[in-house]
Amino acid sequence: xxxxxxxRRNDLIASLVLLATSxxxxxDSTRMTFFVKIPGVEKEGWFVAPGFxxxxxxLGLIVMSLIMISIALKEGxxxxxxxxxxxxxxxxxxxxxxxxxxxxxxxxxTFVLIGNIHFAVASFIYLVLAMVIVRAISWYKILTISGVVxxxxxxxxxxxxxxxxx
Amino acid sequence: xEAFWSSVVHLATSPVIILVMLFSITVGIIVGALPGxxxxxxxxxxxxxxxxxxxxxxxxxxxxxxxxxxxxxSITAILLNIPGTGSAAAxxxxxxxxxxxxxxxxxxxxxxxxxxxxxxxGLVMLLTIAPMLAxxxxxFTSVELALLxxxxxxxxxxxxxxxxKIKGWIAAFxxxxxxxxxxxxxxxxxxxxxxxxxxxxxISFVPVMIGVFGIPQVLDNLRLVLPPRIxxxxxxxxxxxxxxRYIPLTLRSGLIGxxxxxxxxxxxxxxxxxxxxxxxxxSKEKGKFGKGSTEGIIAAETGNNSAIGGALIPLLTLSIxxxxxxxxxxxxxxxxxxxxxxxxxxxxxxFLQEMGAIMFLVAILLFVCGLMVAKFFIKALDIPxxxxxPIVAVLSVIGSYAINIRIFDVRLMIIFGIxxxxxxxxxxxxxxxxxxxxxxxxxxxxxxxxxxxxxxxxPVLTRPVALVLFIGLILMGASQIGWIRTxxxxxxxxxxxxxxx
Numbered sequence: 001x002x003x004x005x006x007x008r009r010n011d012l013i014a015s016l017v018l019l020a021t022s023x024x025x026x027x028d029s030t031r032m033t034f035f036v037k038i039p040g041v042e043k044e045g046w047f048v049a050p051g052f053x054x055x056x057x058x059l060g061l062i063v064m065s066l067i068m069i070s071i072a073l074k075e076g077x078x079x080x081x082x083x084x085x086x087x088x089x090x091x092x093x094x095x096x097x098x099x100x101x102x103x104x105x106x107x108x109x110t111f112v113l114i115g116n117i118h119f120a121v122a123s124f125i126y127l128v129l130a131m132v133i134v135r136a137i138s139w140y141k142i143l144t145i146s147g148v149v150x151x152x153x154x155x156x157x158x159x160x161x162x163x164x165x166x
Numbered sequence: 167x168e169a170f171w172s173s174v175v176h177l178a179t180s181p182v183i184i185l186v187m188l189f190s191i192t193v194g195i196i197v198g199a200l201p202g203x204x205x206x207x208x209x210x211x212x213x214x215x216x217x218x219x220x221x222x223x224x225x226x227x228x229x230x231x232x233x234x235x236x237x238x239x240s241i242t243a244i245l246l247n248i249p250g251t252g253s254a255a256a257x258x259x260x261x262x263x264x265x266x267x268x269x270x271x272x273x274x275x276x277x278x279x280x281x282x283x284x285x286x287x288g289l290v291m292l293l294t295i296a297p298m299l300a301x302x303x304x305x306f307t308s309v310e311l312a313l314l315x316x317x318x319x320x321x322x323x324x325x326x327x328x329x330x331k332i333k334g335w336i337a338a339f340x341x342x343x344x345x346x347x348x349x350x351x352x353x354x355x356x357x358x359x360x361x362x363x364x365x366x367x368x369i370s371f372v373p374v375m376i377g378v379f380g381i382p383q384v385l386d387n388l389r390l391v392l393p394p395r396i397x398x399x400x401x402x403x404x405x406x407x408x409x410x411r412y413i414p415l416t417l418r419s420g421l422i423g424x425x426x427x428x429x430x431x432x433x434x435x436x437x438x439x440x441x442x443x444x445x446x447x448x449s450k451e452k453g454k455f456g457k458g459s460t461e462g463i464i465a466a467e468t469g470n471n472s473a474i475g476g477a478l479i480p481l482l483t484l485s486i487x488x489x490x491x492x493x494x495x496x497x498x499x500x501x502x503x504x505x506x507x508x509x510x511x512x513x514x515x516x517f518l519q520e521m522g523a524i525m526f527l528v529a530i531l532l533f534v535c536g537l538m539v540a541k542f543f544i545k546a547l548d549i550p551x552x553x554x555x556p557i558v559a560v561l562s563v564i565g566s567y568a569i570n571i572r573i574f575d576v577r578l579m580i581i582f583g584i585x586x587x588x589x590x591x592x593x594x595x596x597x598x599x600x601x602x603x604x605x606x607x608x609x610x611x612x613x614x615x616x617x618x619x620x621x622x623x624x625p626v627l628t629r630p631v632a633l634v635l636f637i638g639l640i641l642m643g644a645s646q647i648g649w650i651r652t653x654x655x656x657x658x659x660x661x662x663x664x665x666x667x
Contacts, residue, residue, distance in 0.1 A: 007329070007592065007593070010591075010592055011592060014589075014592055018336065025343065025358075028358065032350075032355060032357055036353075045617065045621075045622065047614070047617045047622070047623065048352070048614045048617050048618045049353070049614075050350040050352070050353050050355040050357055051357070052610075052613075052614060053342070053346060053606075053609065053610045053613065053614075054343060054346045054357060054358070057339050057342055057343045057346070058343075060335075060339050061336065061339050061340070061343070064332055064335060064336050064339070065336075067332055068330075068332060068333075068336070071330065071332075098388065099385060102384075102385055102388055103385065103584055103587075106381070106559065106580050106583075106584070107580065109559075109563070110563065110573075110576050110577050110579075110580045111577060111580075114563065114573060114576060115573045123560045123563075126556065126559070126560065127556050127557070127560065130388075130555075130556035130559070131552060131553060131556060134388050134552045135552075136550060136552035136553050137550075137552075137553065145553060149557055149560070150560070153557075153560060153561070153564070157215070157564055157568075163214075163215060163217070163218065163564065163568045164567070164568060164571050165564060165567070166563065166564075166567045166573050166576055
C-alpha cells in the first residue's frame with residue numbers, strides 16, 4: 001500500500017512536469033499551425049499545417065496529465081516534497097549512490113571523454129570506473145578485462161567490421 | 167512456395183550464410199539467456215552494427231539473433247528462475263520447479279523443441295496469410311495507414327501498460343511527439359528545433375531505441391545478485407514419445423502466439439502468457455501448473471516463438487510492427503531501403519520468401535546450436551552483470567553512433583536512456599514510446615496528406631475502413647473512461663439478470 005502511495009506521489013510530480021511540457025508544446029505548436037490553401041477547397045485549412053499533429057498530441061497530453069493528477073490525488077498521492085531527512089537518507093543508501101555515480105559516469109563517458117580522446121582509451125576509462133564503483137572484481141582483473149574489452153571492441157568494430165567509431 | 171524453397175536452397179548452399187547463422191543464433195541464445203539483455207535491445211544494437219553489411223547478411227544476423235534470443239530466455243528461466251527475456255517469464259513459472267526437481271535438461275530440451283515448432287508454425291502462417299493480407303492491405307490509402315498506425319501505437323499502449331492504461335498512452339503520445347522534432351516532410355518546416363542544427367535534422371529512432379531499452383537495463387542490472395546455479399540432469403534431447411503427446415497443445419499455442427503476434431505492439435511476452443493461460447484453462451492437470459507442468463513450459467515457449475512469425479505479418483504487409491523487436495526490425499528494414507507495406511511484394515518481389523527462408527533455416531539450426539551450446543553456454547551466466555553491463559553500455563555507444571556518425575546521437579541515446587530509466591520506475595511502458603517514435607512520421611505525413619487529398623476531416627471518414635478504425639480509436643479511448651465503463655458494466659449485469667430470470 002505504501003509502495004502504491006509512493007508511486008502515486010511520484011506520478012503526481014511527473015504529471016505536473018508533463019502538464020507544463022504539454023502546455024509549452026501546445027503554445028509552440030500554434031506557431032506552426034498556419035492556414036494552408038488546399039486544392040479544390042474554398043476555405044484554407046489548418047489541418048495540413050506542420051503544427052497539426054504536435055497540437056493534437058499536446059492537447060491530448062494536457063488531458064491525460066490532468067487525468068493522471070486526478071488519479072494520483074484520489075489514490076493517496078500528495079504533493080509533498082521530501083524533507084531534508086529523507087533527502088539525506090536517500091544519499092545514505094548505497095544502491096542510490098551507485099546509481100547516481102553510474103549515471104554521472106555515463107555522462108562523463110559520452111559528453112566529455114568520447115570525441116575528445118581515442119574511443120578505446122575513453123572506453124577503457126569508463127569500463128574501469130564503472131566496475132570499480134560497483135566493486136565488480138579485484139582491481140587488476142578490472143584493469144585486464146577493461147583493457148582487453150576496449151582494445152577488442154575498437155579493433156573488431158573499427159578495423160574488422162569497418163564501423164566508424166566515435 | 168517455389169520462391170520460398172529456392173531461397174532456402176540458395177541460403178543453405180552458402181557456407182558464409184550458414185556460418186553466420188550458426189554464430190548469430192548462438193549469440194542470440196546467449197543474449198536471450200543473459201538476464202538483462204533482451205531480444206529487442208540486441209536487435210536495436212545490431213541495427214547499427216550491421217548497417218554496412220549486405221541486405222541478405224544483415225537480415226540473416228538479425229533474424230538469427232531474434233529467434234535465438236526469444237528461445238534463449240527460457241534457459242535462465244529454468245535454471246535460475248530469472249527469465250532471460252520478458253517472453254520467458256511464463257516459462258519460469260513451471261520451468262524452474264522442473265529444474266529444482268532435477269529435470270532441467272529435460273525442460274531445456276522440451277522448450278527448445280517447442281520453440282522450433284513455434285517458430286515454424288509462425289513461419290507457415292507468415293507465408294500463407296501475409297500474401298492474402300497484403301492484397302487486403304492494398305485497399306489501404308494514406309488515411310487508413312495513418313489511422314492504423316495510430317491504432318497500433320495506442321493498442322500497444324493499452325496492452326503494454328503494467329500499471330494504468332493511460333501511462334501506455336502517455337508513453338505513445340510522447341514517442342510521437344519526439345518523432346515530430348526536426349524538419350517536416352510535407353512543408354519543410356522546422357519543428358521544435360530552436361535553431362539547433364542537430365535538432366533540425368530530426369531525431370533518429372535508433373539511438374532513442376538503444377537508449378530506452380539498453381540504458382535502464384544497464385543501470386538496473388549493475389546491482390543484480392544472481393542466485394546459486396542448479397546442476398542439470400538428464401538428456402537435452404527429448405524423446406519423441408515424450409513430446410508427441412503435446413502436439414495438439416503445441417499447435418493451439420502456436421495459433422494463439424501467432425494471433426497475438428499480429429496485434430501491433432503485443433509481442434512475444436503476451437503471446438507466451440496467453441498461450442500459457444489457455445493451456446492452464448484447458449489442461450486435465452491444472453494442479454501441476456506453477457509446480458512444474460510440462461504443458462506450461464511447452465505452451466509458453468511455443469507461444470512466444472510463434473509470435474515472431476505473427477509479428478512479422480503486419481510488419482511486412484502493413485508496416486505496423488507486431489512486437490517491440492519487430493519495431494526495431496522495421497528500423498533495420500527502413501535503413502536498408504526496404505519500405506514494408508502493401509507495395510512490398512511488388513517493389514521487392516521475393517523478399518517475404520527470403521525472410522521466410524531465413525526463419526526456416528534458423529529454426530532448423532536452432533536445434534543444432536541449442537544442443538551444442540546448452541551444456542557449455544550456461545557458463546556465460548557466470549559473467550557477473552557488474553562486469554557485463556558496462557560492456558553493454560560501450561556496445562550501445564557504438565550502435566547509436568554508427569547510424570549517422572554523430573556524437574550527438576550518442577548523447578541523445580544516453581539522455582533518453584536516463585529519462586526512461588526514471589519513467590520505467592514510474593511504470594511507463596517502453597514499447598509504445600518506441601512505436602510512437604518509429605510510427606510518428608508515418609502518422610503525421612499520411613494523415614495530413616489524406617486531409618490534403620480529401621479536403622478535410624469529414625470526407626476522410628466516408629471511407630469505410632477509415633471509419634471503422636476511427637470508431638475503434640474512439641471506443642478504445644471511451645473504454646477507459648470510468649463512468650462509461652460503469653454504465654456498460656451495469657447494462658451487462660442487468661442483461662444477465664434478466665436472462666437468468
